[in-house]
Amino acid sequence: MSNSSLGAAAVALGVAASITGLVVVAMGLSNRRGTWKREVHWLVGVMTFAAIAAVVIMERALITRDFTVAYVAENGSSRTPALFNFATLWAALEGSILLWTMILTGFVVAVVVKFRDRHDDPMVGWALFTLFVVTTFFFMLMMGPANPFGTFDPPPGFDGPGPNPLLQNHVLMAFHPPVLYLGYVGFTVPFAFAISALITGRVGEGWLVATRRWTVMAWGFLTLGIVLGAWWSYETLGWGGYWAWDPVENASLLPWLTGTAFIHSVMVQERRGMLRVWNLSLVVATFSLTILGTFITRSGVLNSVHAFVESGIGPWILTFFGLIVVVSLGLIAWRGDQLRSPGRIDSPVSREGAFLANNVLFAAFAFVVLLGTVFPLIVEAVDGRTISVGNPYFDRMTMPIGFSLLFLMAVAPVLPWRKASPGVMSQRLIGPAWFAAAVVVFSVLVGARGWAPLLAFALGGFAAGASARQLILATRRQGWRGLVGRTNxxxxVHIGVILIAVAFAASNAYVRQDEFNLVPGQTATMSGHELTYEGSTVIEYSNRTERVARVRIDGGQVYVPAVATYPFAGQSINIPSVRSTAVDDIALSVLSFPEGDDDAVLLRSTIQPLIVWLWIGGIVIAVGTAMAVTPGTRRRPTEPASAPVETVA
Amino acid sequence: MLGLGSASRSKSRLWSWIGAAVIGVSALLYGSIASGEPRTNAERAHSLSNQFACPVCDGQSVAQSDASVARIIRREIRTWVDEGRTTDYIRTQLVADFGEDVDYTPSASGITSLVWILPVVAGAGAVTGLFFVFRRWKLEADLEPTKEDVALVESARADQS
Structure with a gap:
């Protein structure tokens, strides 16, 4: 059998197993006999086997350059290097849906294994039902508008164009999409349990506790995926930028914002029994936004350098998105009475008050990003005009929210639950305040200017001081175990976020960019750095021809920005070369090479401070997330706060 | 003695706060007001290039794109900056040449003003809502039991015993 036939059979098997699983779980739930456990295990196994088999068949087709598979004919090439050929699976729309589905079935297996002793529990049953609905949708996409196993009749000697050249010039292509998908897809599990809680009426804290680690892990993967994407853009696109408020970038940020709000607000519900509607709404919003992001990335409605080609998948995803929103909101409205919070917040100046403020800010942030992203579509629909919303809007609107969040990151960790006294606050925050002052003084002494970046550094120092204080106290009490558990x-994670915020502020405020025409041997000076052009060479690769400029920076190492031409894709791209240090980055790219070897090259140089701390911040967040899901010594999460309210005279 | 020690600590902590605030705010103000290195024309041109979309690209700004039209616009912007033109002049010229959608800053008039107004309105609504919620919680907390409430509880306790 051909790869196309085998792949189509695997997808059909996945659809059948998924739909059968849906029916079997529904029958088990309606009969309340709990006899579906063995059948569900079997069906989940078949469904997962089908997804893995489909991926393996596609990889086989890519590796063997089987151009009878349309996906391989359109995206594969005999000239593509092995690593990028393997990663071609997720280089285009159909393959990306295949990867998404395989990861989703992996999460379903993990749920079945984790809750193997609770399969008779309707909470787990309805969660599995919801998961089967989602898997059915994605398998159906592969039967319809995102069919990866379409056939092609290649003429003799046919060779494909290979993936988009931008997707085959950096190793992060192999890591960024899978990690990002682990984040996107991971949020399906808390969503499924939220729906289950609404259907079963068990809207207390049980579903939150059951899915807490799943949520934190999904959030960690999403964060790491976004940071890796920024790093990839920075190293690949050649303009010295890592974040451009592009619609696809925004589509990944939206669930991150609501997911971040959720992992904070669940603590209020666990400790005080409050914010039930809000938490359910946040988890529904987070999952819905991952689906909306899929729509934005794959429907072609918005222009983006990161988007897949336009396809007919848009209406399917939009319908599914609408279904999720309508069903979820309907269930929340249905359970309205049970969702009333039994508690209340005693004082705005308390841990729960800070979390509430944090949630309002994250919701506002998400609203601004969503509005700015879809606003051109609204204006076009209403007024027929085409407009753009970009950097100036997002920077201006999100900056005050970012400052407020940094302030809260400093204050919230030192606040006690229920009510804080000024004395306690004063004592706990004085250290971080001095650290913030020291950071501003140091920044001014080294030449930093401008109120916005200096305020960001000050608030970053304040928040870092508060986080460090918490970690020092915890490790004094518990040794190395003071670094694990959700709080520590x-x-x-907070320190990682602060590193990113400070690096973001510095690199945006103090960016320097210029273009130079240089003949071999000529030197340009920029912000105290010397750039000497030493000439160019041409290098032939299997899939491209590179013309490489040799540029010596500050008399030291030679850097090699290049222009790569991919003849079969009919495209030339810039390959920047970056010198990274802890203080600043110099990103070089060639805008145009001369005809003759002795003529001038047009070189663009971008100098930005503290860029490397963006990536270090991402690593710190990943480490912090791993620590957060490692069990620490803490009170039981469902235990109510027992401390009496402090009386303030 | 304990009370005196506590008062002394509070006082010294207050002075410590004042010290941190004075030093931090002074440095912040100095850094905000004092001019650093003068902003070069290249830097201003780069900043402006980030505020306009490349007319032929998929979601890239003039500063980001390597397309030839983006390079031409970058050169035009640099020329206007060298001539001392204002940002408004440059914006008007580029919109006239390439259309409204090259401008990444939505206009603050007409229907596009909603993109600026709606977040402010939503933010104000959220803050007002929170104010009333906290007020209601405070009022509930301040409720004193009436004589009837006390009698009802006493009677229930008596029934239980």
């Missing part, structure tokens, strides 16, 4: 791991 969360503080490590």
């Amino acid at each position: 791991g969360g503080m490590i």
Whole structure:
């Protein structure tokens, strides 16, 4: 059998197993006999086997350059290097849906294994039902508008164009999409349990506790995926930027914002029994936004350098998105009475008050990003005009929210639950305040200017001081175990976020960019750095021809920005070369080479401070997330706060 | 003695706060007001290039794109900056040449003003809502039991015993 036939059979098997699983779980739930456990295990196994088999068949087709598979004919090439050929699976729309589905079935297996002793529990049953609905949708996509196993009749000697050249010039192509998908897809599990809680009426804290680690892990993968994407853009696109408020970038940020709000607000529900509707709404919003992001990335409605080609998948995803929103909101409205919070917040100046403020800010942030992203579509629909919303809007609107969140990151960790006294606050925050002052003084002494970046550094120092204080106290009490558990791991995550915020502020405020025409041997000076052009060479690769400029920076190492021409894709791209240090980055790219070897090259140089701390911040967040999901010594999460309210005279 | 020690600590902590605030705010103000290195024309041109979309690209700004039209616009912007033109002049010229959608800053008039107004309105609504919620919680907390409430509880306790 051909790869196309085998792949189509695997997808059909997945659809059948998924739909059968849906029916079997529904029958088990309606009969309340709990006899579906063995059948469900079997069906989940078949469904997962089908997804893995489909991926393996596609990889086989790519590796063997089987151009009778349309996906391989359109995206594969005999000239593509092995690593990028393997990663071609997720280089285009159909393959990306295949990867998404395989990861989703992996999560379903993990749920079945984790809750193997609770399969008779309707909470787990309805969660599995919801998961089967989602897997059915994605398998159906592969039967319809995102069919990866379409056939092609290649003429003799046919060779494909290979993936988009931008997707085959950096090793992060192999890592960024899978990690990002682990984040996107991971949020399906808390969503499924939220729906289950609404259907069963068990809307207390049980579903939150059951899915807490799943949520944190999904959030960690999404964060790491976004940071890796930024790093990839920075190293690949050649303009010295890592974040451009592009619609596809925004589509990944939206679930991150609501997911971040959720992992904070669940603590209020666990400790005080409050914010039930809000938490359910946040988890529904997070999952819905991952689906909306899929729509934005794959429907072609918005222009983006990161988007897949336009396809007929848009209406399917939009319908599924609408279904999720309508069903979820309907269930929340249905359970309205049970969702009333039994508690209340005693004081705005308390841990729960800070979390509430944090949630309002994250919701506002998400609203601004969503509005700015879809606003051109609204204006076009209403007024027929085409407009753009970009950097100036997003920077201006999100900056005050970012400052407020940094302030809260400093204050919230030191606040006690229920009510804080000024004395306690004063004592706990004085260290971080001095650290913030020291950071501003140091920044001014080294030449930093401008109120916005300096305020970001000050608030970053304040928040870092508060996080460090918490970690120092915890490790004094518990040794190395003071670094694990949700609270302490969360503080490590905070330090990572602060590193990214400070690096973001510095690199945006103090970016320098210029273009130079240089003949061989000529030197340009920029912000105290010397750039000497030493000439160019041409290098032939299997899939491209590179013309490489040799540029010596500050009399030291030679850097090699290049222009790569991919003849079969009919496209030339820039390959920047970056010198990274802890202080600043110099990103070089060639805008145009001369005809003759002795003529001038047009070189673009971008100098930005603290860029490397963006990536270090991402690593710190990953480490912190791993620490946060490692069990620490803490009170039981469902235990109510027992401390009496402090009386303030 | 304990009370005196506590008062002394509070006082010294207050002075510590004042010290941190004075030093931090002074440095912040100095850094905000004092001019650093003068902004070069190249830097201003780069900043402006980030505020306009490349007319032929998929979601890239003039600063980001390597397309030839983006390079031409970058050169035009640099020329206008060298001539001392204002940002408004440059914006008007580029919109006239390439259309409204090259401008990444939505206009603050007409229907596009909603993109600026709606977040402010939503933010104000959220803050007002939170104010009333906290007020209601405070009022509930301040409720004193009436004589009837006390009698009802006493009677229930008596029934239980």
